[in-house]
Amino acid sequence: MDESILNRVRSANDRLRSLVDLMRGALAGRCQFGVEEMRAISAPLSELSPLIADAKRLRKIQPELDGAFEAYAETLSDVQTSLDQVRFMLLARRAQIDSMRGHLQTVGRWADTLGQTR
Numbered sequence: 607m608d609e610s611i612l613n614r615v616r617s618a619n620d621r622l623r624s625l626v627d628l629m630r631g632a633l634a635g636r637c638q639f640g641v642e643e644m645r646a647i648s649a650p651l652s653e654l655s656p657l658i659a660d661a662k663r664l665r666k667i668q669p670e671l672d673g674a675f676e677a678y679a680e681t682l683s684d685v686q687t688s689l690d691q692v693r694f695m696l697l698a699r700r701a702q703i704d705s706m707r708g709h710l711q712t713v714g715r716w717a718d719t720l721g722q723t724r
Contacts, residue, residue: 611657611664615674618650622681629688633695647685654678 625647632639657664658678664671 611668612671612674615654615657615671615678618654619674619678619681621650622647622678622685626681626684626688629692633688633691639692647689 625643628637628643629639631637658675661671661675665675
């Protein structure tokens, strides 16, 4: 068996798993998850794209890859779920910021009005 293919799948899976953990930490407020981390998600996906396209053939000639591909599929599901949760968190944060902006504008108008009456 070509160990390099198995190692590539496992390595990509490990990197994605650590990014899922980072997203979960950000959702719990324990760390930050920013643009660089979002970009980091695409690297393992891009690297494995040719292997995934050829997965059916690879599984036939290297049955040992089944477990690695299954683990990768599970991780992709976790990535999708976590990305959805991060998206909702960002939408909620945006709504909160918009609300605060509206409040500040109202306070600003009150302050202007107060200044005009003095």
